[in-house]
Amino acid sequence: xxxxxxxxGMRSTGKLHLGHYMGVITNWVKLQEDYNxxxxxxxxxxxxxxxxxxxxxxxxxxDVVLDWLACGINPEKSTIYFQSKVLQIxxxxxxxSMITPNNWxxxxxxxxxxxxxxxxxxxxxxENLPQMSYGLLGYPxxxxxxxxxxxxxxxxxxxxxxxxxxxxxxxxxxxNNIYNVELFNEPKPKLTEIPLLCGVDGQKMGKSFxxxxxxxxxxxxxxxxxxxxxxxxxxxxxxxxxHPEQCEVAFKYYEVFADKETVTQVDCECRQGKRxxxxxxxxxxxxxxxxxAPIRTKRMELxxxxxxxFDIINEGNKKAASEAEKIxxxxxxxVNI
Ligand code: TRP
Ligand code: SF4
Numbered sequence: 001x002x003x004x005x006x007x008x009g010m011r012s013t014g015k016l017h018l019g020h021y022m023g024v025i026t027n028w029v030k031l032q033e034d035y036n037x038x039x040x041x042x043x044x045x046x047x048x049x050x051x052x053x054x055x056x057x058x059x060x061x062x063d064v065v066l067d068w069l070a071c072g073i074n075p076e077k078s079t080i081y082f083q084s085k086v087l088q089i090x091x092x093x094x095x096x097s098m099i100t101p102n103n104w105x106x107x108x109x110x111x112x113x114x115x116x117x118x119x120x121x122x123x124x125x126x127e128n129l130p131q132m133s134y135g136l137l138g139y140p141x142x143x144x145x146x147x148x149x150x151x152x153x154x155x156x157x158x159x160x161x162x163x164x165x166x167x168x169x170x171x172x173x174x175x176n177n178i179y180n181v182e183l184f185n186e187p188k189p190k191l192t193e194i195p196l197l198c199g200v201d202g203q204k205m206g207k208s209f210x211x212x213x214x215x216x217x218x219x220x221x222x223x224x225x226x227x228x229x230x231x232x233x234x235x236x237x238x239x240x241x242x243h244p245e246q247c248e249v250a251f252k253y254y255e256v257f258a259d260k261e262t263v264t265q266v267d268c269e270c271r272q273g274k275r276x277x278x279x280x281x282x283x284x285x286x287x288x289x290x291x292x293a294p295i296r297t298k299r300m301e302l303x304x305x306x307x308x309x310f311d312i313i314n315e316g317n318k319k320a321a322s323e324a325e326k327i328x329x330x331x332x333x334x335v336n337i
Contacts, residue, residue: 005323006035007152007187009042009083009143014060016067017212018288019197019205022256027156027192029072037078038150038320041065044083044090045143048136049118062306065313067215070299079323081316083146088324093145095335096171097138099178104170105137110163114139144168147187149324156190165189179334183327197256200229202248215292216299222292223285229253231277232270238277242270250281258287 008028010016016025031037041061047054061082073080083089105111115132143164147155148171155165165187172184198204199211206212213225229249232242244251244267251270254263266283269275302309 003034003036004153005038005151006031006154006156006190007038007040007147007150008156009040009045009146010064011042012046012057012061012064013207014056015063015214015216017205017207017214019199019212020067021071021215022197023158023192024156025068025071025073028068028078029074031156031190032074032077035154038081038152038323039068039073039078040081040083040086040146040320042083042146045139048133048139048142049114051133051135062309063216065309066299066302069302069309069312070295071215075312075316079316079319080312081320082313085317086149086320086324088321088328089142089145089149091328092149092324092331093138093142095331095337096141096145096148096175099174100141100167100171102137104167105140108140108163108167110160111136111139113160140164140167141171144171148172148184149327150320151185151323151327152187153185154190155187156192158192162189162191175334181330181334183330183334198249198252200225200249202230213288215295218296219285219289219293222289223282226250226253226281226285226288227278229281229284231280235277238275239273241273242275242277244270250277250284253284253288257284257291262287 010020010024028037028039041064043057043061046057046060050057065080068080069075111132114136140163143161144167146152147168155161155168157165169186172186175184176182196204199206199209200213201209201211203209203211213222217225230247231250232244232247234240234246235242247270251266254266258266266275266280270280
């Protein structure tokens with residue numbers, strides 16, 4: 001049986017963190033076995049909010065791909081590409097924008113949240129939402145073009161992206177209705193079950209919050225960041241009885257990264273006051289560093305041979321463009337353009 005096309009992208013935010021790894025990348029790696037996967041860096045989407053901060057864009061895009069490759073996204077199995085190198089996506093975006101009512105995008109709750117974040121960054125705490133650019137309003141339509149240009153059937157995303165994907169399904173249906181064709185399928189979301197990994201301060205892990213541990217951090221950086229983790233606040237001394245369930249970050253990380261026996265041992269020793277938090281976090285550092293050692297080594301090797309990485313991306317760009325061209329021929333036909 002022909003494998004279905006699966007499409008997913010990440011904005012070009014630069015070096016990825018352990019939250020990306022646990023929440024997204026491990027999942028992408030597994031999906032490579034069952035689907036024809038198209039993984040891309042959404043550099044146009046990055047411009048919807050960061051159009052005036054493009055100095056690091058080229059390096060950021062490359063860093064994302066380096067992390068993917070190091071973590072096991074395999075160019076033999078998956079197509080890896082930059083969104084902006086597949087011009088068919090831009091063409092489809094224009095055509096889809098013609099048939100999409102403004103208010104479909106305007107009521108997208110995820111988009112509203114993005115605007116709020118932008119506003120707060122500007123220090124504006126008023127009730128009024130700021131002006132949204134035409135490009136940002138088009139975010140879900142561009143995302144629809146990403147998926148539909150690759151004839152995507154499955155889209156692995158987090159819950160925050162579901163609203164966008166609902167619009168994609170509406171647009172696909174509307175296109176078929178208006179032009180009386182059965183060209184596009186309605187792509188289905190595939191939710192990741194892994195809970196979000198919090199940052200070292202217990203808030204959502206994110207680059208802009210300065211609470212993240214990067215996949216590409218050194219062992220020293222990793223250990224140092226882990227020492228800042230919040231633990232059970234009611235514990236002042238090593239022999240105070242601890243409560244792992246109140247250890248907001250360190251114990252949670254153990255549950256994610258350590259094996260079952262270790263988690264049980266940490267749990268018991270903590271409760272009995274036989275384990276100091278500093279030692280506990282040092283051990284956590286060793287566990288995480290050991291897990292990421294092969295990935296970090298591979299990443300360094302790839303970074304040394306950057307021409308090879310560009311070859312992989314160029315190859316992926318071409319493959320993605322030829323996949324998109326297949327459906328775009330039919331789209332142009334349907335629209336009579
Ligand atoms: N909006 C997604 C995010 O911020 C990234 C993205 C862009 C995407 N285009 C996509 C994800 C198409 C899946 C499919 O995470
Ligand atoms: Fe958390 Fe470990 Fe300290 Fe217990 S001993 S509170 S699990 S850091």
